[in-house]
Amino acid sequence: MSDPDLELDSRPVIYQRIAETPGVHFRALLDDLEYAQGTLQYQLRWLADEGLIDVSDDGKYTRYYPAAEFDEGDRAVMNALRREYSRRILAHLLTDGPLSTTELSDRLEKAQSTVSWHLSKLAEADLVTKERDGRSVVYEVNDPDRVTYLYTVHQRSFTDKVVDRILGLWDGY
Numbered sequence: 004m005s006d007p008d009l010e011l012d013s014r015p016v017i018y019q020r021i022a023e024t025p026g027v028h029f030r031a032l033l034d035d036l037e038y039a040q041g042t043l044q045y046q047l048r049w050l051a052d053e054g055l056i057d058v059s060d061d062g063k064y065t066r067y068y069p070a071a072e073f074d075e076g077d078r079a080v081m082n083a084l085r086r087e088y089s090r091r092i093l094a095h096l097l098t099d100g101p102l103s104t105t106e107l108s109d110r111l112e113k114a115q116s117t118v119s120w121h122l123s124k125l126a127e128a129d130l131v132t133k134e135r136d137g138r139s140v141v142y143e144v145n146d147p148d149r150v151t152y153l154y155t156v157h158q159r160s161f162t163d164k165v166v167d168r169i170l171g172l173w174d175g176y
Contacts, residue, residue: 013038017046021056021067024160026081028064061085062124076146079128080153084161088113089121092142093150096131101143103136 013036020036021027027035033043047067050056057068061082068078083089088111095110096102104122108115122142125131130150131142144150154161 013042013046014050017043018050018055018069021050022069025068025073025157026059026066026078026085027160028066028085030064032067062127076149077153079130080146080150081157083125083128083130084150084154084157086121086124088117089125090154090161092118092121092125093130093144093154096142096144097147097151101134101141103139103141105139107142 016036017032017038020032024031029043029047032047033040036043038046047056047058051058055070057070057073057078059066059068059078059082064082064085066078066082066085068081073081083093091111092107095107102110104115104118107122108118111118122131122133125142126133129145131144133140133142
């Protein structure tokens with residue numbers, strides 16, 4: 004950001020938080036930064052209008068990214084990684100996939116309906132493919148290198164010890 008962009012103290016603080024936690028949603032920013040809701044909305048709109056941040060809607064949350072650092076595919080991956088169970092599903096698929104809904108449900112200790120919902124969101128975002136295998140459907144990650152890279156680079160912002168253990172904290176990146 005150039006000097007005129009730093010007129011208000013809140014702008015660089017908000018931008019820095021977005022840069023540190025790409026894909027952060029509004030409520031998390033509101034909780035973390037303790038600005039008034041209207042102030043945060045105004046500054047986010049200003050940062051977006053100035054082209055300093057990108058805005059992405061993942062169907063449930065509006066998420067914010069530093070501009071030009073994430074393409075649409077990266078934002079789709081990061082949106083999924085920001086959802087706890089989608090992140091865990093991706094971790095299992097990356098390490099042991101392809102897996103069925105039943106296998107994932109057992110591993111996550113969640114109802115099959117919950118796992119199915121997350122898998123459908125991952126499929127809608129084109130992050131996983133599904134293929135019928137007899138009576139079950141198995142899922143596989145479309146671009147494992149991209150998912151692995153983005154998780155590894157931004158893992159500190161996820162703070163998910165379970166996924167860290169599953170993925171073994173890959174050192175390749």
